[in-house]
Structures are given as structure tokens and as C-alpha cells.
Amino acid sequence: MTHLRSRRGPALAVPVVLSPTAGRYGFLQGTSMASPHVAAVAALLKSTHPHATPARLPALLKAEADNPGCPAGPYDGDGDGVVDATCVGGRHVNGFYGSGVVDALRAVE
Numbered sequence: 001m002t003h004l005r006s007r008r009g010p011a012l013a014v015p016v017v018l019s020p021t022a023g024r025y026g027f028l029q030g031t032s033m034a035s036p037h038v039a040a041v042a043a044l045l046k047s048t049h050p051h052a053t054p055a056r057l058p059a060l061l062k063a064e065a066d067n068p069g070c071p072a073g074p075y076d077g078d079g080d081g082v083v084d085a086t087c088v089g090g091r092h093v094n095g096f097y098g099s100g101v102v103d104a105l106r107a108v109e
Contacts, residue, residue, distance in 0.1 A: 034098070041104045048108045064107040065100025067092055 045060045046052060070087030077084045087096045
């Protein structure tokens with residue numbers, strides 16, 4: 001096992017890009033993809049807020065979230081001319097981004 005370190009000591013978070021093939025990105029969605037990522041960011045936040053209760057962690061996550069809102073017009077994610085999804089909701093909570101996107105590293109710095 002490799003222990004990741006920075007100049008400040010052991011690294012709690014490191015930038016990682018998961019790529020199925022060189023130079024390409026994979027697109028995954030849904031709660032099965034979101035849940036482990038949210039749990040990991042919550043664990044990182046707990047490490048920087050050791051006295052935070054489990055009830056407090058959702059508020060910490062939401063405070064770090066940036067929600068870009070629904071895209072303007074129909075969403076054609078793969079460019080084939082067919083509308084793939086319709087985003088419902090507003091700027092703060094919507095069907096594409098939930099309560100928002102959290103930069104995990106920025107959240108713990």
C-alpha cells in the first residue's frame with residue numbers, strides 16, 4: 001500500500017481522475033455513483049470538523065456545494081440530437097445536481 005504524503009504531512013485527499021481509457025472520460029450517474037462519493041467527502045469533512053455530529057454533516061456538505069443550475073434548453077449529453085434528460089428544479093436544488101457539486105479538496109483546505 002502506498003501512503004500519500006504532501007509537504008504538510010499525510011494527504012487526506014489527492015486529486016484523482018478515473019479514466020476508462022487514456023484521454024477519455026467515463027460518464028456515470030445515479031445514487032449508486034453519488035453515494036460513495038458523498039460518503040467520502042463527508043468523511044473528509046469529519047476529519048477537519050472532528051466535533052461535528054452526524055446530523056451536522058449534511059449542513060457542512062451543503063455549505064460547500066456549488067449548484068450550477070439546470071442547463072438552458074434541452075439536454076443532449078451525447079450530441080446525437082435526441083434529448084436525453086430534462087432538468088427539473090431551480091438554482092439551489094435540481095434533478096441534475098441535487099444540492100450541488102462539492103470540490104472535496106477545497107472543502108477540507
